Amino acid sequence: MTDITQCKSCKSKSIEVFFDFGKMPIVNNLLIKKKEKNKFFPLGLILCKKCYFVQTKNKLDPKKCFNKNYPYFSSTSKFWLNHAKDYCKKIEKKIKLKKGDQIVELASNDGYLLKNFDKEKYRIFGVEPTKPAADIAIRDGIKTYNDFFSSSFVKKKKLKKTSKLIIANNVFAHVPNINDFTKGVHEMMEDEGVFTIEFQHLLNMLKFSQFDTVYHEHYSYLSIIFLKNLFKKYDLKIWKIEKLNTHGGSLRVYVSKKKSNYKIQPSVKKIINEEILFGLKKIKTYKKLQNDAKEIKNNLVEFFDKNQDKEIHAYGAAAKGIILLNYCGITDKKIKYIYDAGKLKINKYIGGPKIKILQPNKIKNKKIDYMLILPWNLKKEIMQYIRKKNKKIKFIIAIPKLEIF
Secondary structure, three states, X not given: OOEOOOOOOOOOOOXXXXXXXXXXXXXXXXXXXXXXXXXXXXXXXXXXXXXXOEEEOEOOOHHHHOOOXXXXXHHHOHHHHHHHHHHHHHHHHHOOOOOOOEEEEEOOOOOOOHHHOOOOOOEEEEEOOOHHHHHHHHHOXXXXXXXXXXXXXXXXXXXXXXXXXXXXXXXXXXXXXXXXXHHHHHHHEEEEEEEXXXXXXXXXXXXXXXXXXXXXXXXXXXXXXXXXXXXXXXXXXXXXXEXXXXXXXXXXXXXXXXXXXOOOOHHHHHHHHHHHHHOOOOHHHHHHHHHHHHHHHHHHHHHHHHOOOOOEEEEOOOHHHHHHHHHHXXXXXXXXXXXXXXXXXXXXXXXXXXXXXXXXXXXXXXXXXXXXXXXXXXXXXXXXXXXXXXXXXXXXXXOOOOXXX
């Protein structure tokens, strides 16, 4: 595994490392047995000072991240199910989908989103690289290709200019070759088609010290400053942006072909101005994240040191949580168990500290003083769920600052 020497998008060599974890496990490569050997890989971020693309500084084969044992299913969260349902209702009206239109979701997971569209009315399919999720979608009647999306995929499947709506919500950051992915989207899109993406906004990641969203399968960290130029290269334009509260502050971006009839709305310029004002064109803005991460680590470690007599468990064996525990050096001596609703995670161990993952229904049988909520973006849903099982548990949130509920 080697460090990159030029920007993965514009190929400029004017790049600078601004955040470095050293080495981390691949977060979704869970261990089946505790005695298994941990595998760690370098992880850090660089900024391209020409196109302002933030990207991982190392080359890592995506097949190491998105393999046959990939354990993440979107359907395990009621929040994401409701979010997807709401999106589908709104997009049908917004772009006036009509009978026979083709709708495609890229990295469609277990079909949690596509199932909201009428299969009798629209032509629908998903593209999902992980076999466990693709198999569930297919089982539930959603046409799904178990493959990585690319321009060659579009050519192979003869999909040129076939799609009215292309969806890549919370996906674009996971794409190892963002240029070719974008090229494929342009080729598959109808002349008046729409491509929507949702992603954690880089501005909020830096502003609220969300360093735990940095992991190997997140190849990209996105701003509108960068995306506007990327899409321009492939004859695409951003015409509308909406702010979302997902992942601690996300954006929903609407993209179409440059010559389409969609007019660019004021929201695009507004977000770009916010990014410039925040400092996304200045390297010093980015370098602050390393110090913020150290402060969060010190506060959490201090809390554990002061509460050694307390029983502390964690909820959510999510990617961000595994990063936090590894970075802070929190082992199974400090946290006995992690609870998670993902069926493929149960009775496995997270990489690094090798903490065992249990079913959430085990909580009611355990004596627990504190529960560290690792997916802080779902804290409301998680706290409500746990309180039904045990009203005495206190909750810990570590990011963006240490809080006890």
